[in-house]
Structures are given as C-alpha cells and as structure tokens.
Amino acid sequence: MQDNQQSTDTASRTPGRAPRILITGSNGQVGSELKALFGKEEAFETFFLDRKQLPLEQTLIIQDILGMYEPDIIIHAAAYTAVDKAESEPELADAVNHLATEEIAQYCRLHGAKLLAISTDYVFDGHSSEPLKEDAPTAPLNCYGLTKWKGEQAIQKWAPESIIIRTSWVYSAYGNNFVKTMVRLLHEREELSVVHDQIGSPTHARDLAQAIIAIIKTDKWHPGIYHYSNEGQLSWYDFAVKIQELIGTTCRVTPIPTSQYPTPAKRPAYSLLDKSKIKRTFNVRVPFWLDSLTEMIALEH
Incomplete structure (x- = not known):
C-alpha cells in the first residue's frame, strides 16, 4: 500500500463527547x-475486550459486537x-489473525472509525542483512506470519486509512513470553x-x-505501515545472557545454532526492524532494549 501522506483528523465523533x-x-x-x-488518561472513553467478550474466531458476530460500543x-x-x-x-x-481482522477493517470502513492494528516481523523471510524498512518485500516463513500478513492485506483493502504497526519479540510482565520463561528456567536449571x-x-x-497512546493523542492521523521495536541489535542468546546477568x-x-533447536514453525534468521519512519512521523520515543529490560526485571524482582 502506498502511504497516504494526507493527514486526517484522529477521530470523527459527536461534538462534546470524548473519543471512544x-x-x-x-x-x-x-x-x-x-x-x-489508559487508566491514567482522562481524555478518552475506553473499552477493553478480551477473547470472551470478542471471540475473534466467531467472525460472523464481530461487527455486531463492535457496533454495541460505537468506537471512534x-x-x-x-x-x-x-x-x-x-x-x-x-x-x-487464519480465522483470528486474518478473517477477524478483515471484519474489523470492514466495520471501520462502514462506520468511519479509525483502526490501529498490531502486526509482526514474521511477515518477512529473514534473509535481509540490514534493518527492515516498511516497504521491504514480505515472504512469511510460517503459518502465523502468513495469517498476520493476510490480516495486513485485508486492512489495506478495506480500511486503507489505517495505521499498522509491526513489532517483534514482545515481552512484558503479563502473559507468557521469552523473558518470563528465561527467568524461570535460569532459576531451575544449571545449564x-x-x-x-x-x-x-x-x-x-x-x-x-x-508509542500507541502517543500516536492516538496526536492532532493528526498519518495512515500507513510502521515498524516499532526497542533500539539495538541482538540474538536470543544475547538476550538470555543479559537476563541471566540481571x-x-x-x-x-x-x-x-537454530539447526540444533528444531521447531514446528520456521523463524526468520534476521528481522531487525528499522524504526526511523515512526520516530520521524510521530516523534515517538524508542528506548534501548537493555534499558527497558533492566526496568522490567527490576520491577518484577
């Protein structure tokens, strides 16, 4: 999709009502x-839906559920x-990552809502040798990456005014992720x-x-695909070593090597994302990976 350089208002809504x-x-x-x-933000009316409230695999009811909230x-x-x-x-x-995303994009087109969607570095084949820009060729290696890529395509078809943010190697204090798994295994094992x-x-x-909230709070909406991950370059091994040190x-x-750790899904060998576009367009802050990891580990311990 060609990025639409013409900015549009962040949300069209009833005058006097907070953005929903x-x-x-x-x-x-x-x-x-x-x-x-968002709990610290008073300028918005927010609704958070989990998988029970919005069962994405049940694609036929998605637009009806969204309509109950009339989001901007x-x-x-x-x-x-x-x-x-x-x-x-x-x-x-495919139902969750592609078909449900298509329903959401169609809802946004029909009702004039804005869409900001999260995608993944797994849309790439991992053969690059330099940080990947948003217009780099896509060629998913596995089913997950393919379904997310199809979701991107559906958004571009039905709601081209949307923002798509590709990210990578996500971790947090919530849910299951590499950092939490490593912390547990590093305490349990000798090697x-x-x-x-x-x-x-x-x-x-x-x-x-x-970064998402900063984009939502800007006065203008700049549609297109963007990349976001923390600054820096490393391997999963480097990541684990630093977790162990912390x-x-x-x-x-x-x-x-990857050859000694076979998995059902192939992983890209190189998927470092170039963040220059999102920083330039929205002036968002992108912390260095070690600073963010150190902060998260300190809060957890």
Whole structure:
C-alpha cells in the first residue's frame, strides 16, 4: 500500500463527547499495558475486550459486537500468537489473525472509525542483512506470519486509512513470553542452550503501548505501515545472557545454532526492524532494549 501522506483528523465523533476507543486483546501483553496506561488518561472513553467478550474466531458476530460500543478508534492488539501451534491449527490461526481482522477493517470502513492494528516481523523471510524498512518485500516463513500478513492485506483493502504497526519479540510482565520463561528456567536449571543465529530486537510491550497512546493523542492521523521495536541489535542468546546477568543466577547459558533447536514453525534468521519512519512521523520515543529490560526485571524482582 502506498502511504497516504494526507493527514486526517484522529477521530470523527459527536461534538462534546470524548473519543471512544475500543481495544481488543485486553488480556494480552500489549492490551494489558494499554489498560494500565489508559487508566491514567482522562481524555478518552475506553473499552477493553478480551477473547470472551470478542471471540475473534466467531467472525460472523464481530461487527455486531463492535457496533454495541460505537468506537471512534479501534486498537486491534488481539491475535493468535502461538507460533508453533499455528502449524497444526492453520484454520484457527487464519480465522483470528486474518478473517477477524478483515471484519474489523470492514466495520471501520462502514462506520468511519479509525483502526490501529498490531502486526509482526514474521511477515518477512529473514534473509535481509540490514534493518527492515516498511516497504521491504514480505515472504512469511510460517503459518502465523502468513495469517498476520493476510490480516495486513485485508486492512489495506478495506480500511486503507489505517495505521499498522509491526513489532517483534514482545515481552512484558503479563502473559507468557521469552523473558518470563528465561527467568524461570535460569532459576531451575544449571545449564541452558539458546539460539544465537536469529537476530532482531525485543520490544517491551509497555514501550509499544506508550508509542500507541502517543500516536492516538496526536492532532493528526498519518495512515500507513510502521515498524516499532526497542533500539539495538541482538540474538536470543544475547538476550538470555543479559537476563541471566540481571537476575544473578549461576545457570550457564550456551549458544547453539537454530539447526540444533528444531521447531514446528520456521523463524526468520534476521528481522531487525528499522524504526526511523515512526520516530520521524510521530516523534515517538524508542528506548534501548537493555534499558527497558533492566526496568522490567527490576520491577518484577
């Protein structure tokens, strides 16, 4: 999709009424952080829907449910994120990540709502050798990445005025993620092997949530695809080593190639995202990965 450089008002709504924002995936990592941060914002009326309130796999009822809230803006943070399990549940993954997203995009088009949706670095094949810009060729390696890419395509077709933010390696104090798994295993084991040849950058979900709110609070809405992860470049092994240093266990962390850690879903070997566009367009702050990790570990311990 060609980025629409013409800005539009953030939300069209009844005069005098606060912008009404609906957030999907309220119990997920980004959704949970948004819930915590929006609790400090008084300028918006917010609705947080979990998988029970908005069952994305039941695509036929999605638009009716959204209509009950009449949102001005939808932040679509919900997704099927079990990357390996998606290989054996392709229809469910497609329903949640693609078909449900299409329904949400269609609702926004029909009712004049704005859409900000979260996507993934897994839309890329991992063959790049330099940070990936938004217009880099997409070629998903696994079912999860394919369903998220199809979701992007549906948004671009039905709601081209939307904002799509691709992110990577998300972690937080909420839900299941690499950092929390590593903390547990580093306390339980004497030795741990971690892949060293997959390169990218992690994203603290709170940083991404803060960026999303900053975008929502701007006076103008700039449609298009954007990339957001924390600054810096590292491997999963580097990530694990730093977690081990921060929590102070004696577990020995050993680097291994991807070939020694086979998984049902292939992972991109390189998916470092170029953040220059989102910083330039919205003037958002992008913290360095180690600063955010250190902050999260300190709060948890």
